[in-house]
Amino acid sequence: METAVKAKDYALAPINSKLSKEEKIDLLYGMLRIRRFEQEALNKYQNAGAMGGFLHLYIGQESVAVGACSLMGDNDHVITAYRCHGHALAVGMTMNECMAELYGKSTGCSKGKGGSMHFFAPDKNFWGGHGIVGGQTPLGLGLAYGIKYKGLKGAALCFLGDGAVNQGCFYESLNMAALFGLPVIYVIENNKYSMGTSLERSSVVRDCLAQRGEAFLIDWAQANGEDIYEVRASVQTAIERAHSKSRPTLLELDTYRYYGHSVADANHKGGYRSNDELDAYKRDHDPIQLFKRRLIAEGILTDEDFDKLNEEAKAEAKASVQFAEESPIPSDASIFEDVYFEVDRQTEAGRTGKHFFHD
């Protein structure tokens, strides 16, 4: 199946043309790892009842997180919403710590205290994993504020969905980002549905959502998120703007999720969206398949190579399940750990007064 002919080939963008063969394979492998990880998680969620709560899958959107996070330098930071597994793996978190977190085990990235929506790795400049729609947008502003305050050349990549654009604090943040000249990049991952409500039913749109940046004199762009080259080229432009001018960007990346809003979303198939729409996307717009074909066309990948990468990712995912299953659950005592810094460290402040009131 041929993809639509593009006006511009983003493989030629400087940030992509300089990629080595190995780096390109790494991008593909990064996407495969997310997909295999999440499908393994879904399997265990549905069939084994190994997890509680929600499971918001990123499958279909992998090119966005992998492409954007592949550009991060030492002072670039990432924050996102509850659909956070892809970003977590893309910044370098291990499948083991992520799977164990889904299982609610003490070896999880958040010691089993956060769950699916709340992955964190500040050592990898990854600040979550946030459960309230749009609630992370002021935090992203704050990361950018901290970067600028410290005199660092960096950017805060703050991801949000197309549903989050209608939260008030997002607009307050856009105004302040422009007013203060903060190096924040708001990346709208437009997967067309805010839970079960389509874009048309939730947002007033002239051309695209990112255009709303104009109201705040913020540079904005819309790009095709299914093409990882295009993702990298568009995010790189924003990063350069943040680094060199300390100016914000509002970037909209069109993408699509294959599964429901969460696994608990029973209406996504043949309900608020048609099976034809879903099938057409998988067939013609799958970011992994598109990039696979691209790399084959470039002569740096074979079908056999791809299968091998896929098997490796699958094996890593299965191993992470085993790791999670064999890991211990958190102790009852751990309920009261990680609430207060001062209590955890047993500083003088932490030893003064009563902090917990259950007895």
Add this chain to the structure above:
Amino acid sequence: MALIEYREALNQAFAEEIERDPNVVLIGEEVAQYDGAYKVTKGLWKKYGDKRVVDTPISEAAFIGMGIGASMLGLRPVMELMFWSFCTVAYDQIVNNAAQVRYMSGGLINCPIVIRGPANGGTNVGATHSHTPENWLANVPGLKVVSAANAYDAKGLMKTAIRDNDPVMFMENTLLYGEKWEVPEEEYLIPLGKADIKKEGKDVTLIAHGRAALTAMKAAELLAAEHDVDAEVIDLRSIRPLDEDAILASVRKTHRAVLVDENKPFCGVSAQIAAMLQEKAFDDLDAPVLRVTALDAPAIYAPKVEPKQLPRPQDVIAKVLSIR
């Protein structure tokens, strides 16, 4: 010791901490060029400049969230809410982000932020500007809640709050900003979680925080002068962490307790302490624990009526005499 206003004591705390730690930054509406809506930050922008004292638009959700995000990266933002009543529009940021991020990250992240401003009724500004949200906030594990009743405490507690590595919600009072107390020239800190025994006594314990501690003191003076009742007065200073030991020790001595609280009664701070007393000091009590709280309705505007809605010395005296 110098006799200075409550607002000046806070101002000194900010100046000293700005000079001590390059990561301390004051952020809020009108805090810089306007010198603060209540002049608490007067002169600081002129002295320390744009980097350390920052005006924001009227966007509490965004600027409180911004402070939280910046604190995750190691800054120590001191955020002013012009009124604590306005925390309602930043509540998601405070409750879901500042309070939970440490826990949900398994301790990988902490938020050394102070959010401060006045939290009181009694100024005829109507219900929207008269909330006392210390109980709303103290209900959330992960937050610390402090209430300063005088200039000395305001300075010492604020300096500690800024150095604390957890999010501290700092309650001030517009009725006290212009009042004067003695404050030492030399540096001092007051720990969070340590109550202040304002007056020792043997007959009854009056427990309060914020301006209610002054009301309790006034009541104690009148009780001694006119009713031969020797009341002990405890100013909690910190709601969470709470100096439970000081409360229990006092009640075990006096065997009677009256809580004085400008907070509303239902699930208020006084309700928490009353519950604690019946659980832990039941056998020591010679009378029921009584409460004098704000009257349980929205803050009325009418200037002639509103004073009756908050605890007054005579209300405290009446309760004490009822269990004498």
